[in-house]
Amino acid sequence: MTTIREERRLVTCLFVDIVGSTDLTMQFGAERLKRELGAAFGEISRIIVAYGGTVEKYIGDAVYALFGAPIAHEDDTLRALRAAEAVRDWCASGAGHGHPFRVRLGVETGEAVIDLAAAASTKQQMSVGPVVNVAARLQQRADPGEILVGPAAHEVAADAAEFEPLPETELKGLGRVAMWRLVGVGSAERVSLPFVGRDAEIALLGYAYERAVKGRCVLAVVSGPPGQGKTRLVQEFLGARAAGALVIGTRCRPTDETGVFAPVRGLLGVQTIDELAEQVGRICDDQVECERVVAGLAESAGIGESGSLAGLPAGEREDEIVNAWRRYVALLGTDRLVVLAIDDIHWADPWVVRLVDRLTFGGPRLLVVATARPEFADAAGIRPSGDRFFIELEGLEPEAARRLATLAGRGDERVIERAEGNPLFVVELARALPERGDLPLTLQGALGARLDQLATGERVLLSLAAVAGERFSAADVAFLARDEVPDVGRALNRLADLHFLDIIPSGYRFHHGLLRDVAYSRLLAAERMRAHAAFAGQRVHPEDAEALAYHWWEALRPPDAEWVWAEEPDLPRMRREAFAAHLAAGKRHAHHAATDRALELIERALSFADDDRQRALAHQTMAKAHQQVLRQDEAWSELRAALELYRGAGQTPLDVYVDLTEAAKWSGAFRQRPPEAEVTRIANEGRAAAEAAGDVRSISAILAAYAGYMFNTHQSQPDLAVPHIDAAIAAAEMSGDAAMRRTAIELKISRLEAAGFYDEMGGLIEELRATERELGTFSRMGVARVTADYHFAMAHRAENIAEVDALMAMAEPMGPHNRTHAWNQATELYIALGDWPRVKDLARATAKLLRDSPGTAFCVAAANILRDGAIAHALEGEREDALALMAVYVTDEVDRDIALAAPRALLGFASPETDAKLAAKARSWWSWCQAAFRAVVLQRPEDAESAIARMGGVVEHAVAYRALADGIREAVAEMRGGSAASYASLERIGYRGWIEMLRRRVKAEY
């Protein structure tokens, strides 16, 4: 891996072509032209280099230059545009060469592969990438004097330069490309957003400021990585606090760009010795002193002859300079504090730093505020003292970051998380288009510039570390770099000193996640993919399915895998491992209901599957992921796909039948349920296969799931399911399996519920809870539902209220159908308690839910809520509202005559059909319970008595229904002329709503 010689990097290409050199040949003759062109190319190169570019080569009459390699700057695109303008203007002016040339220019930004060795030595032929071709073609398209700019360069510079859009144009070999004409590069920076946060740092700077005001020399260094907000903090602080002070600002740049004196000249604000003398003369009356100060200042700024100091030994010369500066500051600050603000002092030449150090170590009062990269303070040798403030700027607090992101246009969590509090990243990410996952080009530039502060070897280590992960050890990186661990460890420690990495107990981590992204993106695809494969094969713990899946995916993912691994004999084995890792990781995520991620992983597993058995397994696992969140339609169709594939492969495992029947059991969660015949056929087929194999566990699992399916799909005819339930309980108990034990308990509860034997249910519910805990299984919802039913029937009012509240909360994030189950449990309780407003609210919400969820299959639970709502409205004389709820259609499977029996009676409908239906079709005790209410309301004592009789066991075995039966008997007695009903049993358990229903009498004509 140490052989890495090439990098992918973000660069900006500039092509310049001199127009019409054939004409010029005619005009000047070959010899003169050659000289003229030579001189022009020389000047063009000089301009390009001055803006920080590198001339790659000359092609005929064209110059090809690169910005961003070998060294990236934060603003390479703007530099290229400025250079383009300067080249064009120089050529057009004719200055220095007597007659104007015209040039065509093309500029584009993008990724290119850079040959590091070539970049380091000859600088020839170092870049390859589509960006180079686009820039070249743009230049060919440009009219003389025109600068054409491609889409990426335009995107980066859109805020800082003015462009004129041109029609999209077909460029040879590149397809249609959007392009712009550069109108001009402004000097304006982007409009700043309002300042957020940073209260603590402002307070610290305020403290430094106060000390200086009181007469001391103070140095405050604000340090932090690029974009952390150093410059902005100082600006804001000085803007708000330094009104009475004289603030002089300057900015440092890499010295090869501007020379070592530029920052000092910036502080003086002059370019020549005459200007300097005049400036000092204005504040200094003493001629001799004035000359001395000017000489010292001029020496520090590298201007003028400065004859008097040139002859001095270095130490004395420096003393003279420091003295001159002290005097100058004192003269400036006779009546106010002088503040020198030096931005990016880490770029400054060491002697400038020494000057600052000495100036602020005693002397006239002064405040120097400098900003610097984190590595600066340690390295610069600034002496500590009580008047030195080092403020390490951390990321913004999450609250401030969120505010900034919102101000920038998009305060979503993804932005906040990725930016890790760095305001520049916050702003750029928030401004970038959300659908573009990749890093905004502006950020790539900023981070790339930071990487280029490193030596090539260090940068390569960082890129390899990025392959290992967000966190990694020295051994991980040494493995990838094929180097010795101690050497790599030393290098990584240095990178930690430079704040590229943080040291953590298990090794290292990237100081900022985005830095990792950029370091990573510099590797060539082939190197990156081979590194991931090697890492997956040898450095990841075999149990860490997620990490394995990640590395295998990055090693084998499309589209590059095809050519990178074309010749690899070991590819089938690698794909097998990738398949297994993805499937395992997918299962783990499915198990934790991280469904989307699970599906993504399994989808990837599928892409590595080499036969139908693997494919079937992947589909079966996808079904599990869906099933976890009750997406039954999807689960069912994945399982059907798996079944077909298994059949085709000639071998169908039993568990796919178990999964299918189990999926069907959650009948209420389907939008469109599979037909009963299909479910029954599959269950039978599975059972036969399990019997043939003598697999008791599978037999019992299929039977249990099928019994549950029958119970759930025939809710008003529980007796249809009872034989299946009995068969399943017997099989479950025979199987001796722990999970089957739970299933058996569930089935027993269902059986008791079907018969109304609630008083026997308490122990089973306890048992069910205990096994749930033991097995850690999913169906908390199921347990909560039977528990609420149980408490309702046993009139445990407080427990019932608590369980219903919990159930409603649990169902809130679930699908609409599950919500109606929870709500139905609630309306059942509220009806009994007579809490009519809440019943009406839930009924209204249900009607809306039905309207809003046309794709969802609802069941009798929704119908029951509507019924309860109609009852509540009818009791309160709101006839129209009751009718409206009764008109809402739920599903074919609900017999509306039976479901709406009670509210119909309350509204005085004479409907013999309803009675006929009840007589012919009602099988469940709960239907008869409604029939009993109906009979009392309609004043038909015989019907009421026969309904109670048909309610069966529940009247004996459930406190609430026993009280109801007592009440109905009293009402019957009253109707027959006996004493007035007292409803004392219902009163005792607090079911006053039921009492209110039983007191109502309506006369209906038949």
Ligand SMILES: Nc1ncnc2c1ncn2[C@@H]1O[C@H](COP(=O)(O)OP(=O)(O)O)[C@@H](O)[C@H]1O
């Ligand atoms: N506290 C803040 N509130 C609002 N914007 C900020 C804040 N800090 C920084 N920014 C913005 O983030 C970007 C980077 O800040 P800057 O001061 O240039 O960083 P640095 O000097 O550390 O590289 C700028 O656009 C700046 O306006």
Ligand SMILES: [Mg+2]
């Ligand atoms: Mg800055």
